[in-house]
Amino acid sequence: MEVVIVKDAKAGGELIADGIAGLLRRKPDALLGVATGSTPLPIYDALTARVRAGSVDASRARIAQLDEYVGLPAGHPESYRSTVLRQVVEPLGLSADQFMGPDGSAEDVQAACEAYDKALAEAGGVDLQILGIGTDGHIGFNEPCSSLASRTRIKTLTEQTRVDNARFFDDIEQVPHHVITQGIGTILEARHLVLLATGEGKAEAVAQTVEGPVAALVPASALQLHPHATVVVDEAAASKLKLADYFRHTFANKPAWQGI
Ligand code: F6R
Numbered sequence: 001m002e003v004v005i006v007k008d009a010k011a012g013g014e015l016i017a018d019g020i021a022g023l024l025r026r027k028p029d030a031l032l033g034v035a036t037g038s039t040p041l042p043i044y045d046a047l048t049a050r051v052r053a054g055s056v057d058a059s060r061a062r063i064a065q066l067d068e069y070v071g072l073p074a075g076h077p078e079s080y081r082s083t084v085l086r087q088v089v090e091p092l093g094l095s096a097d098q099f100m101g102p103d104g105s106a107e108d109v110q111a112a113c114e115a116y117d118k119a120l121a122e123a124g125g126v127d128l129q130i131l132g133i134g135t136d137g138h139i140g141f142n143e144p145c146s147s148l149a150s151r152t153r154i155k156t157l158t159e160q161t162r163v164d165n166a167r168f169f170d171d172i173e174q175v176p177h178h179v180i181t182q183g184i185g186t187i188l189e190a191r192h193l194v195l196l197a198t199g200e201g202k203a204e205a206v207a208q209t210v211e212g213p214v215a216a217l218v219p220a221s222a223l224q225l226h227p228h229a230t231v232v233v234d235e236a237a238a239s240k241l242k243l244a245d246y247f248r249h250t251f252a253n254k255p256a257w258q259g260i
């Protein structure tokens with residue numbers, strides 16, 4: 001696992017956008033897995049700026065959702081489908097047919113989950129998966145004690161996650177209790193995992209993810225099992241890392257051609 005400590009969220013967004021730009025030069029039709037929430041917005045902004053400046057061609061890129069609320073009506077502005085269309089697909093100038101996600105309004109939720117895992121595999125698998133992290137260590141919506149081998153399935157959100165996400169809704173009662181999320185086993189199949197964490201509130205979860213044992217109690221710690229995982233953190237989110245100086249030293253001395 002590579003840990004990169006950056007000055008702030010904007011610098012994290014720039015670094016990851018550079019990584020995505022490099023991927024799109026090597027593989028123009030790469031499948032990018034995208035998370036929602038506040039953390040990845042600087043990545044999407046930085047990538048959009050590169051596309052608009054003409055330094056990267058994302059016209060053949062494909063986008064895959066990581067998770068989705070269950071029970072929000074289609075087209076609800078806070079569904080993750082709407083969110084990814086608004087924050088990623090449209091700014092990059094892509095069309096809806098370059099975008100895939102699980103069907104959170106399906107009557108047969110289990111079948112929708114299985115169909116999504118199948119669709120991801122048929123699309124050739126995710127090339128680079130962007131991840132955020134919950135204050136409780138979740139990735140996607142794999143809450144604590146999710147199986148490290150789990151596949152895409154329905155999960156119940158913890159109350160902490162509902163409280164954390166209430167800011168996107170008028171009140172907490174509107175935050176769904178259930179989500180469809182790519183499983184940890186599904187996420188680990190992506191070729192490159194890139195987790196961005198910013199702010200003091202993520203420091204404990206980051207320390208446990210990077211320096212703690214691999215444990216279902218901290219779902220993000222499963223990144224330790226992946227051969228190409230990059231954790232990008234700002235100074236505040238890095239504040240509880242014992243090996244922070246080592247991570248800084250390693251990145252400062254990394255050959256530039258390696259990228260992330
Ligand atoms: C949402 C997702 C979640 C978020 C996490 C952090 O698609 O994957 O794991 O990344 O809840 O959310 P923010 O970034 O809003 O703190």
